[in-house]
Amino acid sequence: MDQQFARQVMLHVQTAADLHPAAGADQGQAHLMTEFQGAVDATFAAFGIDAVYTPAGGEPVSVRVIAKRPDTIVGFGETRVHAETATVELQASDIASPRPDDQLTVGGETFVVQGEPERRDPDWLVWSLDVRPS
Numbered sequence: 001m002d003q004q005f006a007r008q009v010m011l012h013v014q015t016a017a018d019l020h021p022a023a024g025a026d027q028g029q030a031h032l033m034t035e036f037q038g039a040v041d042a043t044f045a046a047f048g049i050d051a052v053y054t055p056a057g058g059e060p061v062s063v064r065v066i067a068k069r070p071d072t073i074v075g076f077g078e079t080r081v082h083a084e085t086a087t088v089e090l091q092a093s094d095i096a097s098p099r100p101d102d103q104l105t106v107g108g109e110t111f112v113v114q115g116e117p118e119r120r121d122p123d124w125l126v127w128s129l130d131v132r133p134s
């Protein structure tokens with residue numbers, strides 16, 4: 001892991017631990033969300049790659065994404081099928097509401113969002129998109 005990135009993350013984690021007392025809980029919660037967003041920003045800056053997100057019928061938007069290609073094993077009766085999948089994560093602050101059939105271009109390769117995008121993190125800061133080649 002890049003040492004500068006690790007220091008940034010640790011700074012955010014340490015700062016998030018220094019919340020205001022319960023009397024200022026609302027202010028502390030807002031501060032905590034700002035710190036979490038900062039950690040997500042640092043993660044995408046360090047590990048993300050440039051991409052272009054194009055909503056169906058909309059204008060292209062430059063974003064940073066973290067692309068994953070985990071293989072899955074799908075059971076069908078007695079048969080097990082090896083399926084190649086592609087998942088892309090992008091920040092909710094970049095794209096407010098991704099939809100099926102929107103397109104994402106990464107490294108010259110275009111993908112189509114399939115299925116409903118999900119926010120799997122507890123603070124809803126990152127979208128997880130299942131995509132397929134266009």
